[in-house]
Amino acid sequence: MLRVTLFQMRQNIGRLIAAGIAILIGTAFIAATFMGGQVFVQTSQNSMTAEYANADLVATGVKTVIENGYENTYYNGVSEAQANKIKDLPEVTGIVVNNGGFFALTTGARQEYLPFVTVSDQPNLTTLEYEQGKAPATANEIAVPVKIGTRFDVAVGQTLKVTVDDGENQAVKEFTVSGLTNDPHGSYSKYGGAALTTFDGLANLSRALDKTASFNADSLLVAIDPAIHPGTPTFDQVQEHISAITDGAKVSTLEQLTADSLKAVTGDSNIIMTAVLAFAAVALLVAALVISNTFQVLVAQRARTLALLRCVGANTKQIKRSVLVEALILGVIASAGGIVVGILLVEVILWGVGLANISAAVPTSVGVPLTAIWVPLLAGTVVTVLASLVPARVATRVAPLAALRPIEGVAETRGRAGKIRTVFSALLVFGGVALMVLGFVQRDSSITTAVIAGLLGGASSFVGLIISAVLWVPSVVAGFGLLFKRFGAPARLASANIARNPRRTASTATALFIGVTLVSLLSIGASTATATMNKELDKTFPIDLQAQFYGNPDDEASNQDAISQIRSLPGVAAVATSRWVIGQYATELNMTDEWTNSTGFYEISSDVNSVLRNPSAFAALAPGKVLTSGMYPPLKEGEKVQLFYSGTNEVEGSAEKQPGWNTRMEFAVGGTNNMGGFLLETADFDKFLANAQVDPKSVTTGYAFIKIADDANVSDTVDAVRDILSNTNSSLDGAAMQRQMFQDVINVMLLVLVGLLGVAVLIALIGVANTLSLSIIERRRENATLRAVGMSRRQLRFSLAYEGMLIAGIGAFVGVLLGGIYAWVGASLLLSELTSVQFAVRWTDIVIIFVIALGAGLLASVLPARSAVRTSPVEALAVD
């Protein structure tokens, strides 16, 4: 029987290869995931331990103690005093203070913070190499990375300023650049490089502001006398000694550190891998559908052979086993191929990354973990065999009698299994919908319950829809067929052909809509999240960018100049300005205080409305009313407040004693706003100025409100605005940056997820091509007849192209529809706590999904169509 199986496999090798590719892609995905996990572990480990060079011992100052039954970890670092003690140990030949603090390198307006590391003459304590110059030898010398040298335009021998800043005071120390360094192992790439100086140089910097201060190192790299070998009692003694100096904190060898970091990163990589493997599972599920489809058709095609085998004495068990063995062989071979492809893919990418010199921490090759072999092998084989179970059962239904009469294939039966399918899938779908409804009901009382109910409901209804696809997809196909009838004979033929084998069409379309549903769910979910978040941002930050000007009246001319420059930027849609003046205020509560409060009074003109994202931002502003924020204690809505102008900042004593109190104006608090000070309408603002006889020179531009054009590149525009403002005394704030950041994060996540799901869609499209070519083989006689009665090659090609596009289009249509519904449910449940959900669809994504699906359907028809048009019309006359 095995020989018969192998013979049959050889007969249908082309089709088996097509099905095998589906499994191959799925298993390659899994293998690559495990390889990627390995890369992640090695990369993180490299970057975690690279900065320790080849130190014999590393003191990290990390101490774990049990307190009151809880395990507490202290990250104390190593103090300067401790470092000195360690340095003086007789067995220690050298130390490096690894990151003794971040200090700012400064040149003009440019400032960059780098970690400071000390130099040592012990070669095993540093990984940095000198591109130019040499290591710092005196306390006034410094070595910086080559790219810092380029950016700061300093060469060896020139001076570089280092600023020490504790938030209140600043001190500047000048260093001479002794060398420019390279970081071949990427030890400090996570900090953007490190500055090297001597132990004294670092100590001096630490004392620049406070003579009694000292540095504290993240870690101390220690070199031990080479005569003392690791593992010897003397070495252990030194290790304990250093530990004692650092208050009993941990002192490790590199091996111990590597082991610790491995433990830390494997946990992270496991989480990431689990998520990625979920996508691999989707890809395999789709592959299973493709496999099952292929085997069903193989069985149908071999019906005559199977019947003959039954005639000559094969029993149903043998027939079934033959199909399963075939699946097993296919599964093992395809999975093995997938594993090789997956591993090679990762190694090639690593090799490419290595060539491109992107990051020194990424290994140029990784060992193949065992999981990258047995998991995909097992998963691929099991999935293939499982997928062939139904076709195997169908094969046993071929009656021996079938050998004696011409048959077109195995009849589709819808017996008990069909009923079970109907009931089971109905339970899943309706149960799932009920759960989602429950989610909506529960939304206000418990968001967790709601989300879990929604998630379970979504998953169960989706599984139900997949299982029952054969029941409902044919109606969708019929509906689309009606649409297609207008497009002439080839289209009519295509829609008729699709409708004649509903089960096969259903599973082909299902394979496709699984991927498309998830892709569109993500796309619509992401755009809904973005839109919802944007709405939220619009509420809190109604203005894209607001530049606030400080400074004195003398700066007004240059400020005005900057504003007109901003106005002419291409990415700026509108700019509105607001005048301000510093004045004094008092409420009933603080009338008796012995001081008077000063703050900014800002004009909100009607121009401002033109830059608002949320038109209701200043709606509470009205004649006689002010908006306020940042007051302590906070002012309540409706509270009365007295505004006046004393013309001086000497505001000791209570409000009534201040000059200008007599020309005060009373306002009611209309609401709050996050701009600080008081906001007044133009008319009120002008009335106040006139009343208090404020010197017009003291009234300057307080704010410029900037609206960014919708089609502009936000970060470019923000950079341009910031450049212009760098010459003024001002600050820039606003929602544009947050909005952009948020959008960037979502877009990157979306890209990754869609990429992962793209694999599933790719497999499904192989399924479409497979189905088409199978149909063409089955319809050889029909196509020849069509050619004989006058169908041109073009028409036949068109017809097959329509067929491919129709199946793919239906898959895409159903997928987008389902994805949209699930996205809406998901967003309504997940985001409802934040705000009201703004459902949004990125139509370009939807169009792209359809274009890809239809294009791929078209592409999938090209090869089958080529063999179909080659069929000579003479074959219509042949009798089999």
Place this chain on the structure above:
Amino acid sequence: MSQPIGGYDASSASASIAVSARGLSKHYGSGASIVRALDGVDVDFAQGQFTAIMGPSGSGKSTLMHLLAGLDSATSGHAFIGSTDVTSLNDDQLTTLRRDRVGFVFQSFNLLPMFNAEQNILLPLTLANKKVGKEDRDWLNTLAPTLGLTERLDHRPSELSGGQQQRVAIARALIARPEVVFADEPTGNLDSRSGSEVLAFLRQSVRELGRTIIMVTHDPAAAAYADRVVLIADGKIAGDIKDPTPESVLAGLDALRNFDATAVRSGERG
């Protein structure tokens, strides 16, 4: 496109000759192993006649039909439908020719299973992207009762008997009013009663509807329905029987077997 060949002027003969062959040959292979399926055949088929092509297996009768209908390409020689030299046409021209000027009836019916009888009958018109006009409708209304299909037009092929399926196929062959209908063993898959029904319809469509039919068969009884039987053996025309009866056809075939028994066993394609 129709050059006078071998003293035969196709354009002047087209009034009465529907289909003709001049020096038509089809060879397979080359050198010593060359197989001459058809070897320089000259034959004319008159318009409005029902002609049967007969011959033993491998005689070349099917090859002759394939070449005449433009389904296969000739090694040399010419085949004409009306005044059109079929052997000079490219694939698209042949397709149009088959669609508009030729009808086919196959041994195994070859109806499209997903279309009903009416849709199958109208297929050549659909493929031509023609609107089914009043004229076509009238023609269908003439064909359907003649072929006994009026009640069956909305049935799928799977719901029809073999004889009914073949009658649908005949209607499909006639719907575009072709100059000639080629029938390849039209009764091969039918029981004798349905077979004689189908043959009667073919003859009827020649007599009453003025069609031209060329039928390939190996059944002398079937051939006897025709107006004329062309006998073919060893790739050559071997006889011509006017107003055949089963007896005269059998006699003609017997004569053929004696005439060249070795050619029959040579395994040539038929």
